[in-house]
Amino acid sequence: xxxxxxxxxxxxxxxxxxxxxxxxxxxxxxxxxxxxxxxxxxxxxxxxxxxxxxxxxxxxxxxxxxxxxxxxxxxxxxxxxxxxxxxxxxxxxxxxxxxxxxxxxxxxxxxxxxxxxxxxxxxxxxxxxxxxxxxxxxxxxxxxxxxxxxxxxxxxxxxxxxxxxxxxxxxxxxxxxxxxxxxxxx
Numbered sequence: 001x002x003x004x005x006x007x008x009x010x011x012x013x014x015x016x017x018x019x020x021x022x023x024x025x026x027x028x029x030x031x032x033x034x035x036x037x038x039x040x041x042x043x044x045x046x047x048x049x050x051x052x053x054x055x056x057x058x059x060x061x062x063x064x065x066x067x068x069x070x071x072x073x074x075x076x077x078x079x080x081x082x083x084x085x086x087x088x089x090x091x092x093x094x095x096x097x098x099x100x101x102x103x104x105x106x107x108x109x110x111x112x113x114x115x116x117x118x119x120x121x122x123x124x125x126x127x128x129x130x131x132x133x134x135x136x137x138x139x140x141x142x143x144x145x146x147x148x149x150x151x152x153x154x155x156x157x158x159x160x161x162x163x164x165x166x167x168x169x170x171x172x173x174x175x176x177x178x179x180x181x182x183x184x185x186x
Contacts, residue, residue, distance in 0.1 A: 059090045060087050060106030060109070062090070063087035064083050067079040070082070084107065
């Protein structure tokens with residue numbers, strides 16, 4: 001009986017301790033879940049923003065391509081306005097709201113990326129190879145020499161120019177051959 005009396009006397013204390021421990025444990029769990037919820041919300045917001053940015057840049061690129069091809073003869077400002085109009089309508093269809101400045105920046109980025117891709121191609125096509133450059137330089141020097149000769153001949157008369165130009169004749173007779181005895185030729 002004494003054991004039962006002790007248990008009955010201690011039971012309210014044990015219940016109080018267990019209830020308090022459960023409350024503290026619940027508070028820690030709820031606090032942890034609240035922090036986790038905050039982190040998940042921040043991650044989702046960042047993820048949504050990144051996804052929206054991808055959509056914005058994709059549609060801005062489409063707007064630039066549309067304006068570039070559909071309005072080839074138009075000036076840059078007109079193309080920009082057409083790209084902005086296209087991108088604004090497409091983003092509105094998808095429920096994405098963005099400022100005009102941000103959208104214009106995305107279109108300008110697409111334009112700069114396009115120019116960066118095109119410029120190396122144009123530069124490569126425009127650069128002649130080294131042999132062609134040397135041949136062109138030789139031709140230019142020959143042409144210049146001929147023009148200088150023509151100018152000098154007009155200024156001094158044709159007879160004096162002919163005397164200044166050295167006559168180089170090429171000897172086409174074969175060289176004499178010597179007979180050598182006692183030498184082995186391999």
